[in-house]
Amino acid sequence: MFKRLFILCLPFLAFAADEPKVPNVHVKFRALAFVAPIPDAAYQTGPKEKDRVPLLITSDFFTLEQDYRGPAEISFIYLNKDGTTKPLANTVLVDGSQVILLFIPDNKGGIRITSLQDSPTLFPWGTLRFINLTGGRAKIRYGENEYPVPINGEKIIRPPSSHKTYANGEILTEREDGYSVGYRIRTFQEDELRA
DSSP states (O other), rough: OOOHHHHHHHHHHHHHHOOEEEEEEEEEEEEEEEESSSEEEEEEESSSGGGEEEEEOOOSSSOOEEEEEESSSEEEEEEOOOOOOOEEEEEEOOTTTEEEEEEOOOTSEEEEEEEOOOOOOTTTTTTTEEEEOSOOOOOEEEEEEEEEEEETTTEEEEOOOTTTOOOEEEEEEEEEEEEEEEEEEEOOOOOOOOO
């Protein structure tokens, strides 16, 4: 009797062993909505309802740093008042990273997530990060120095000024007849900050 029961259980054990394991990651992130706040958002650390973590994503300030442990593909959802959910957006995270997640409207009426590395080794203290979401080419100019910022990309710049002094710069955007000044900027250099 025991042998027959053992033989019947073997196929179930083999099936369970063949299920692919979802890799888990440990990531620290902060989030920001690029156009409008997303007040009823949450992210999933697993497949169950208890694995939902509510998150108010504003368009003014970054969220508090989140310590995420879960599948590499993180799912963000809307939490409806009646307890139901609706998908918001997904992105894939790299284990051990520290990122900023920007929630940006896409051209289909949905949301896409752009992930920016936020590690102090990649984004050092005393520097400025410029992100080009214009859909065209852009440059940052400080004095004689010009720094191209790729489309949907970023450029990290250390302004040409000493600690606790000002620097004047310009953001140039490409037009049909070349680059023109889109904005003039005045930055205050603080070596212990990143902006």
